[in-house]
Amino acid sequence: MYKPEILKIIHYKLSEKIDHLEYLIAETRAANNETKSSMGDKYETSREMVQQEINNLQIQLNENIRLRNSLKSISVNPHQNVGLGSLVETDKGLFYIAVSLGMIDYEKKKIFLISPESPLAQAMNGKTESEVFSMNGTQQKIVKIW
Structure with a gap:
């Protein structure tokens, strides 16, 4: 990405x-x-x-x-841990943690733009690749962080 x-x-x-x-x-x-x-x-x-x-x-x-x-x-450098400026792929979707603006299509992929204050970003915050987190009773696995 x-x-x-x-x-x-x-x-x-x-x-x-x-x-x-x-x-x-x-x-x-x-x-x-x-x-x-x-x-x-x-x-x-x-x-x-x-x-x-x-x-x-x-x-x-x-x-x-x-x-x-x-x-x-926001840094565009690759991230090891999820935080502000991270592009995160989970087994449920792609999320860019920057500002809350809904969804964009980029290279035929849907990327959800979320705020660092959002519950989803808070649940992912500090996690690394392969870690699992829970949001509203649903578990998601972090596949890749950019």
């Missing part, structure tokens, strides 16, 4: 999410400005709801920027 390429895919996905959130914030602000100028004080509640939406989008944006920045600390 080529971990630098997978890391680029993750960076790209996060950048896409950030760009989309920035677009949504700009569009919502523009809509809020139009509401302010044309509706008057009678629609204060509506304006407050729009402002809350902007705040929610800003929180999501900040979190995605934080996640993208956290990628800088």
